[in-house]
Amino acid sequence: MAKKRHHLELQVTLDDIAEKLKVSKVTVSKALRGHPDISSETAEKIKKKAHQMGYYPNLLARSLSSQKSNTIGVVVPKIAHHFFASVIEGIYDTAFEHNYEIILTVSQETAERELRHIHSLLSMRVDGLIISLSEETKDLKVFQAIKRMGLPLTFMDRVPRLNGFTTVEADDRGGAFAAIQHAIEIGYRRIAHLAGYQHTNIGRERYQGFLDAMNKHNLAVKKEWVVFGGFDEEQGYRSIKQIFGSANHPEVIFTVTFPVAVGVLKAVREMGMRIPDDIDLLCFGHSGMNELISPAVSYVEQPNYQLGRMSFELTLDHIREKGSYVPKHIKLPTRFVLCGTCTEKAAVRR
Amino acid sequence: MAKKRHHLELQVTLDDIAEKLKVSKVTVSKALRGHPDISSETAEKIKKKAHQMGYYPNLLARSLSSQKSNTIGVVVPKIAHHFFASVIEGIYDTAFEHNYEIILTVSQETAERELRHIHSLLSMRVDGLIISLSEETKDLKVFQAIKRMGLPLTFMDRVPRLNGFTTVEADDRGGAFAAIQHAIEIGYRRIAHLAGYQHTNIGRERYQGFLDAMNKHNLAVKKEWVVFGGFDEEQGYRSIKQIFGSANHPEVIFTVTFPVAVGVLKAVREMGMRIPDDIDLLCFGHSGMNELISPAVSYVEQPNYQLGRMSFELTLDHIREKGSYVPKHIKLPTRFVLCGTCTEKAAVRR
């Protein structure tokens, strides 16, 4: 018999259905989940009744009891940015296909929020975690703890220097190399790089790609022309002003992200200079809006959506294979895309 | 005594802590939640131990037991779009301040996904719901059901024709009116509108604002120059081709969203025409990238972030006041912002 509800909530429970149908709640539970135990006849009857009574399974109870929540926690640094927005879209689409729910949290590039969100997600007993590190994150203790707990964790794009975790990244180094290589090939020699923090993998890798190309062509890297910093518009704006504060100007600037390039565009415009005539520009990543600005910035294309899909799928693999799962390291290819900047014409004109 | 775990998970529980400290699990529970029952002395001891043992409260169990999840479900049509991205940012920030977790789901503008997500969220026993309808949504039965369940639900931006729900909107009609009014004042007469579906409130309201202004100035609304449809880039692209397929061309186009304007920009460019010389443009909403495209499109500014904040806060009010809560209808002001299109100069040149 269904016990009387202490709370006034009019949520229908298994007991309610069982009582109406004069069967046990176990039968109802099994029927609703399509368990082969139940005859299709009673199953039909139960399903109909459940629907009619407006029954929604209580996932909290189900998760608590079954020790899995069908839920994956995600931590990203930003959300209102093209790159992450499309990665997230990839994650959501894939989750939807697999009938998983996503708990998305946003660190806003701060280590403190990131940690708090991770704690939250652990408390919510998500089945797995996809994390893209904030630009501040240096303390990696939680991740070790998570590994000890045996909870599947996949790092995406912004990954830590840590063993034993699955990582899904784009080929940052190769992409940066291709971009700089192109700049050199069309004749540029004085190349600046608005680089990312060197404690982040993407900062390091893209910088390395830049160095690779410079070294290959025996070009000197000017210290004043490499500025390390964050990944946002403000950073680009500030850095460019700094570079143009000194006497010697570069011919072209390669930025670590698209937002940084946007900051550059705004600053350059403010200073009354033109791209590519006064200064040329290249960047890593882009935005759907790129083709509307003129000149459209030539960029390194990242597999955004695919990064999202892959992260989810590998996390799911890990959940399913559990103990026997072996961490994988995925590097998805990047591609240099020539648009309106850094064209041969622009370089020749110098 | 802590019962032996059936599952191998090494999640620490209240019992584990209680056992170590030779107290009851109730004491631990209370201490950890700062219940005044417990002496600060034991409370300290317990907290320390819990931290040391790496305890994370099991929110599933807590929610199940306490009948509240400290979680709010959100359903939006899109995520990789400036408008929704910033609304969502507003929601997340506010939730964070109030220690709530957000379960964000994305309908991708389809009614089917929307419904499935709503079911999911109900099953997860979220404490409240914030919904922005998909462009397809016509069946409103679920929402009635949710009201009957007594679950707080706030509609945001895309709201249904339904009584008894809190709604948070921008002043769409007023904003559209201001834009068209401006266009008329600078001398335009042949005005087209790429309008939204008329079964959506934003489609209707913005169209109404357009009509208001046209009527006020006794201008004829040309049927071929009003195209109803969706809110994305593709729609803008298609519609503009349609309009320019006929002999008579408008002087200026007002689009129902920024993405639609982007579609227009791309189509216009493709057709070898220039803005504002060949055709002028205005739109509802914008994107951070707008100032980089030239000319920047003059637009109606929406209070994106604020819409997010408000929705969350009202939902929280509803949760807290429960039965006594009276639905509110918020209309946040919009503002016409003149940029590089629809300037006096452009209009005069005709």
Place this chain on the structure above:
DNA sequence: GTGAAAGCGCTAACAA
């Protein structure tokens, strides 16, 4: 101030 007992809604193991 502390704890024993009951229950949140569900699932899993084992009987019947």
Place this chain on the structure above:
DNA sequence: TTGTTAGCGCTTTCAC
């Protein structure tokens, strides 16, 4: 095929 019995980990009375 169906039901009984125990939990999942926590909170909430209500005694002590």
